[in-house]
Amino acid sequence: MALNRLFAGLAITPNLISRRAIHIAAVNFASQPDIDKPKPGLGKSYRRIVHFPKEYTVKPLEVTNLAGRDPVSGRVIAKGIGGGIKHKFHWIEWLRDGPKEGPPQEEKVIQVMEDGCRTAHIALVAVGDKLKYILATENMKAGDIIKTSRELPRNPVRANEGDAYVLGALPNGTIVHNIEKVPGEGALYIHAAGTFGTILRRQDDRIIVQMPSKRLFSFDQHCMAVVGRVSNVDHGDTPIGSPQRNRWLGNRPRSGLWQRKSGRHGRKIKPPKPVKEICAPGKKALPTINLSMHP
Template sequence: MALNRLFSNLIISTTTSTICKRTLHASAISYASKPNIVKPKPGFGKSYRRIVHFPEEYTVKPLNVTNLAGRDPVSGRVVAKGIGGGIKHKYHWIAWVRDGPTEGPPQEEKVIQIIEDGCRTAHIALVGVGDKLKYILATENMKAGDIIKTSRHLPRIPVRANEGDAFVLGALPTGTLVHCIEKEPGQGGLYVHAAGTSGTILRKQNDRIIVQMPSKRLFSFDQHCMAVVGRLSNVDHGDTPIGSPQRNRWLGNRPRSGLWHRKDGRHGRKIRPPKPVKEIKNPKNFPLPTIQLNMVP
């Protein structure tokens, strides 16, 4: 009896020790192989292509950037798979707020130079006003030497604005093409930044201005929101072919080779041979009976 109790105690102790070792080992593996890192999702207004290092005060000097290549700057995980490589560009700081006088004649500014910016699709213009310089988005026909006007005055009669001028939406006539539209007065141009795009002022409802966006949706803005007149530059951007895979890599787009294909693999859609030709002909074995007609009922 004593020997049986001893053997049973030994078996229970060995099994409990092995179970404890296994649980500890399994728990250690699970914690080590699954670190508590939440992978961020693309979108939500966050760019995983580059980080721009903005100084405290506005400057027209090109700003330094840190290319992310589609990775999260904190964890280093790949978030956007389609981003990678690309030529390193300097970032030009755009002055989104076009501020002018609320009364009297508009403020005049001179276009000094039109340049291309690698960090955006539309061209940009270097503008001088007084003793200050700033960058704005260039319009379709803007050139060096042009004089553009800026005003926040809301007149009783709509103004006749030229391309590149900035006025409040309530001061522009119906049918005017606009871009860099403010979301709220004084906030700065937020809508319509892409190359070759523009919105159209459709109508006025009380103190609101209805604008048709490039997506054909209708947005209602406050009449005191600023907007720039004209269509944005680099109109042929969307119609220009990339031309080569190497140029696509220069643009910062990662190759898409090696992806899952719908028609390949075990679970993919199979490509089967077409069915044989089906011959369509009138049946000759079953002729229709002849019907004889007469005038006698």
């Protein structure tokens, strides 16, 4: 098996290969170990492992820092990670669920605090006799009453900052975050500090939202979204200040990093990408296999 992989990138057979080619292929194979590096966006973190219990809790959770290493093999996968202040993890409740009919559900903000494991601030919210953590909005403070509803009314609602409604219930121009990809599965988009999306228009039963990247996404009108901008707006404009504080943040120093060119060979201005339609993944039919008696 290893020999087949060794000659996989060569155009000649192993019988006709030279000794020098074998040596070069062996060196290349030895210098490139078989590591399955994750593709971006799959949700696999090499910075920390959070030890989640079976049931939701507001108790700070213990974490195991990985320093960029794979938890199974121990190999360094993500460089530039290491050290940092040890933080405990606060479990965010991403699903803002409310009644589909009648008045909206009211929730009270108990406390707004910083979280070392994310850029945005979080808020402790009381719903009935239960407590949960959510992402705090820009102007949220303790004592605020926020509302949650899944009802899709005929006329748009006048929502306040921190309220959660379906996208179809909000008027055009509303600033939102914590948008669901599929109705009922919890918020997936726009979590970073100071980010927000803007509802632009409606297309049939779809809602067009401009994301923080200025790209347009088309969501189902029954997807939930939270009104307002994510808290900690000054996060991106705050300088780190010193190399030591960069180590406190868990960033390992690296030299000789690639830098984007400036000038006429630098970044090009490209047209915006087309609207991306966000919907539940469907089942695809398997391709037809045609068999014949000829090799």
